Structures are given as C-alpha cells and as structure tokens.
Amino acid sequence: MVALLGAGSATAAVDWSKIEGQNIVLLYPATLSWEMLLTQAEHSGADKFRDGRTCRQCHDGEESNSGGLLVADKKSEPLAIPGKPGSITATVKTAHDGENIYIQLAVDAGKQPDAGMDKDFETKVAFMFDDGKVNEAANGGCWIACHDNMAKMPSGGEGDITKYLMRSRAKMARSGGAELKSADELQKIRDAGQYLEYWQARLNPGAAPNVVDGTVLEKRAETQSAVATAEATQVDGKWVVTLARKMAVGAPYKAFQAGTTYTVGFAVHAGHSAQRFHYVSLEKTLVIDKGKADFVARSNNR
Numbered sequence: 001m002v003a004l005l006g007a008g009s010a011t012a013a014v015d016w017s018k019i020e021g022q023n024i025v026l027l028y029p030a031t032l033s034w035e036m037l038l039t040q041a042e043h044s045g046a047d048k049f050r051d052g053r054t055c056r057q058c059h060d061g062e063e064s065n066s067g068g069l070l071v072a073d074k075k076s077e078p079l080a081i082p083g084k085p086g087s088i089t090a091t092v093k094t095a096h097d098g099e100n101i102y103i104q105l106a107v108d109a110g111k112q113p114d115a116g117m118d119k120d121f122e123t124k125v126a127f128m129f130d131d132g133k134v135n136e137a138a139n140g141g142c143w144i145a146c147h148d149n150m151a152k153m154p155s156g157g158e159g160d161i162t163k164y165l166m167r168s169r170a171k172m173a174r175s176g177g178a179e180l181k182s183a184d185e186l187q188k189i190r191d192a193g194q195y196l197e198y199w200q201a202r203l204n205p206g207a208a209p210n211v212v213d214g215t216v217l218e219k220r221a222e223t224q225s226a227v228a229t230a231e232a233t234q235v236d237g238k239w240v241v242t243l244a245r246k247m248a249v250g251a252p253y254k255a256f257q258a259g260t261t262y263t264v265g266f267a268v269h270a271g272h273s274a275q276r277f278h279y280v281s282l283e284k285t286l287v288i289d290k291g292k293a294d295f296v297a298r299s300n301n302r
C-alpha cells in the first residue's frame with residue numbers, strides 16, 4: 001500500500017478505523033438540469049418539489065436505478081460514453097480534531113471506459129457545501145448549480161459556462177441566460193454568504209493528489225491557492241481520498257462550526273471524464289459534534 005500525501009496534509013491526526021462509514025450511491029445525471037427538474041412536463045416531481053418536497057424524499061434508494069436509466073437513454077444522454085456504468089457506491093467518513101475538518105470518501109468506480117476528456121487526471125473527487133445561506137440547497141443539492149446552458153448541456157454545446165446559482169443572473173429566463181447581475185449586486189450576494197464552496201482532489205494512480213477549492217456563485221471560481229489538503233491511496237482499484245481544511249479560515253470559505261447544518265453534495269469523475277460526465281449524490285447533511293444529519297463529524301484525536 002502506498003500512502004500519498006498532499007501538501008500540508010494532516011489526516012494522520014484521525015484514527016479512521018474507529019469511525020463508522022456510511023454508504024452512499026452516486027448516480028450519473030446525464031443532462032438532467034435544474035430547469036428540467038423544475039418543469040412538470042419534463043419531470044413529474046417538479047410541482048411537488050416546488051411545494052417543498054426534497055429530491056431525497058422521492059428518490060432516496062433509487063439512485064442506482066435512476067443512474068442506470070439516464071446513462072442508457074438517448075434523449076437524456078445524447079453524448080453517451082459506451083460502457084459507462086450508471087452509478088457507483090462510495091463510503092463516507094467524517095471527523096474533526098478541533099482545528100481541522102476531515103471528509104473521507106472511499107470508492108471503487110469499477111470498470112470504467114476511458115472517456116479521454118480529461119487527459120491529465122484519471123479520477124476526480126469533489127465535495128460541495130452550503131451552510132444554510134443558499135435557501136434552495138437543502139432541498140435540491142448539487143442540481144441547484146446545474147443548468148441547461150452549461151458546457152456540453154443541450155443548449156450549452158461547446159460553450160464554456162460552468163456551474164452557477166440562478167441568483168447570479170440578471171434575468172429570470174429558463175436557465176438565467178448568460179447575463180450576470182451587476183458587480184455590486186453580486187458582491188452583496190457574496191457578502192451575505194449566498195454561494196457554495198467546493199473542494200476537489202484530482203487523482204492519478206501512483207501520484208500525489210492535486211487539490212483545488214473555490215466557490216460557486218456566478219461561476220465556478222477557483223481560489224488562487226487551495227486551503228484544502230488531500231491524502232489519497234489506491235488499493236486494488238479502490239481510491240480512499242481524504243480532504244481536509246481548517247474549520248475557520250475566513251472568506252470566501254464557509255465556517256465549519258457546531259450548530260450549523262451543512263448540505264453536502266459528492267461528485268466523482270471516473271475514467272478520465274470531465275464536466276457533466278460525472279457521478280453525483282443526492283443532497284446529504286453534515287453537522288459538527290452533534291445533531292441530526294447523515295454525517296456527524298466528531299472529534300477523534302489519536
């Protein structure tokens with residue numbers, strides 16, 4: 001077994017063997033955008049979702065089925081990658097040591113065709129967070145950032161629009177269009193904390209992970225140098241990837257603290273895939289120390 005440490009990694013502080021893992025299923029979402037999900041004629045859950053039902057209230061446990069349908073359906077996926085599995089299962093563990101928060105995802109993506117899209121990295125593991133400030137995040141998870149007009153989506157084509165939140169757009173057109181609110185207005189939204197944070201580990205077998213992090217408001221905006229660190233090992237095709245950062249680092253990062261419920265979305269790009277050709281989880285919740293959530297990050301000093 002080879003342990004590969006990213007810069008400044010401190011995950012050795014956690015005794016992972018003492019933490020129970022939770023399995024989650026990540027599905028291939030094809031071209032299913034926020035706009036489609038909100039349109040009753042295209043998604044029969046739309047009206048109820050608008051009335052306050054969450055994705056999970058209707059779809060928990062159906063991820064593998066849904067991914068299987070979407071990956072094979074020509075209408076949902078016009079740019080099919082032959083042989084792509086419709087879902088993958090991962091195991092998540094969380095911890096903190098009073099100073100840092102740690103999230104570990106273990107995944108065997110199985111037999112993956114080489115999509116040839118990302119020549120630099122075989123696999124990418126990402127976590128995306130809200131801390132209750134983006135009101136649609138708790139019910140809609142990752143899908144709130146996924147739109148019709150993004151790159152490789154049906155009306156995005158070869159354009160380069162990345163993830164964004166509708167509140168960044170000037171118009172209330174179906175996918176908000178490309179026109180942004182003014183810089184002043186966007187700054188006010190940022191100051192109110194209404195954006196998502198993400199961390200991503202970019203992986204190749206036998207190499208140290210490359211880490212990026214940033215925020216999603218009007219676009220996916222990477223920070224100059226990531227505060228998140230990563231540690232990754234791969235044994236028999238299974239990646240165990242731990243991402244961590246200090247709980248309090250200041251803007252634009254969110255504060256991780258007891259008493260807040262965070263919405264977390266998990267994403268895995270497998271088989272040299274890029275952009276929307278990934279696997280994603282439904283919305284999950286995370287709390288620090290105590291509370292009701294899918295994941296409770298507890299102090300676990302060695």
Ligand code: HEC
Pocket residue numbers: 029032037042043044045046048049053054055056057058059062065066067069070139140143
């Ligand atoms: C009120 C229940 C309900 C809610 C809430 C709901 N859905 Fe659905 N969803 C459905 C039903 C029923 C279908 C199948 C028929 C269809 O496609 O219209 C479906 C279809 C889907 C599919 C296509 C694959 C499949 O299994 O048919 C996906 C993926 C999906 N929904 C994701 C979501 C996401 C993401 C959310 C939250 C933003 C969500 N749904 C909210 C009921 C719901």
